[in-house]
Amino acid sequence: MIIYGASMSPYVRKVLACAGEKGVELDVRPIGIGDQSPEFRQASPFGKMPALIDGDYHLADSSAIIHYLEAKYPDPALIPADPKLRGKCIWYDEFADTIFAGCGAKMFFNRIVAPIFLKRPGDAQAADAAERDELPKMLAYVESVAPEGDGYLVGDQLTLADIAVAGPFANLMHLKVEIDPGRYPKTAAYTRRILARPSFARWIEREAAFLQKVAA
Ligand SMILES: N[C@@H](CCC(=O)N[C@@H](CS)C(=O)NCC(=O)O)C(=O)O
Structure with a gap:
């Protein structure tokens, strides 16, 4: 495939x-x-x-x-069968893809994609405005739903919801935007834990190495 x-x-x-x-x-x-x-x-x-x-x-x-x-490949299931859990799982995927990614893209595109990949200046003001005006609302929302301890967003196992919501935090890491653990303690711990899974870590390490190489 x-x-x-x-x-x-x-x-x-x-x-x-x-x-x-x-x-x-x-x-x-x-x-x-x-x-x-x-x-x-x-x-x-x-x-x-x-x-x-x-x-x-x-x-x-x-x-x-x-x-x-x-x-x-139904095993392990990443989209729950239970109607209420499935509905929530799809909501988190949508939130991540449209609302959260919309904000993150303004920062990532203008600070990394445009200058590094497209070899043209990004719109620094648009990136700064997204970080200042939009990102805090996203983080406040994630903080309000992020699980404590070893939990997951939906039900009691990893689902697409966790993968969708935690994934864009890797882009924030690449942008060196710190998630303040004092203000967003659950978000900081939860996203770090999900992104440390091998399914994410192998890609994020390569991305970071690539960005380090082009910056050097
Ligand atoms: N809803 C789509 C969004 C995909 C998307 O916008 N990808 C971006 C990269 S992050 C892209 O290919 N943009 C190029 C373009 O819009 O021409 C999905 O979930 O796959």
């Missing part, structure tokens, strides 16, 4: 982490934003990563791909 995309994207990282939790090896083909290769474009009609190719089957969008993986 081929996945097109760079793990630095929270959407791509989310798919890679879900596959890792399921023990599914993906053939990851790293691409940059705006990639024009016909194979990628066929799988992702609007040119957004990630995209999946499985034989003659093509699929775009991280959540769609994760639902495909969940149906094809």
Whole structure:
């Protein structure tokens, strides 16, 4: 199964982490934003990563791909069967993909993607405004729902909710935006614990090494 995309994207990282939790090896083909290769474009009609190719089957969008993986490799389940838990799980995935990522993207795109990958200046003011005006609301929300101790967001086991919500915190780490443990103690501990799982850590380490190399 081929996945097109760079793990630095929270959407791509989310798919890679879900596959890792399921023990599914993906053939990851790293691409940059705006990639024009016909194979990628066929799988992702609007040119957004990630995209999946499985034989003659093509699929775009991280959540769609994760639902495909969940149906094809049901163990361990990452999307609960219970109606209430499933509803919550999908809410957290949506929150992460639209509300949280919308804020994070303004920071990550303008401070890292534009200058490093696209070789053009980012909009520093837009990034600063997102950090100042939007991020505190996101962190306050995550703090209000983050589990204590060894818990998870939904039910009593790891689900897509944890993978979706914790994943973008890796981008904040790359941006060197610290989650103040005094103000957001549950969020700081919970996201650190989820991102330390091997399914995330292997990718985040590579991303950090890459960013360190380009900065040097
Ligand atoms: N809803 C999509 C969003 C994917 C997305 O926006 N990916 C970004 C990278 S983080 C992208 O490919 N952007 C390129 C573009 O918009 O042209 C998903 O969950 O996969």
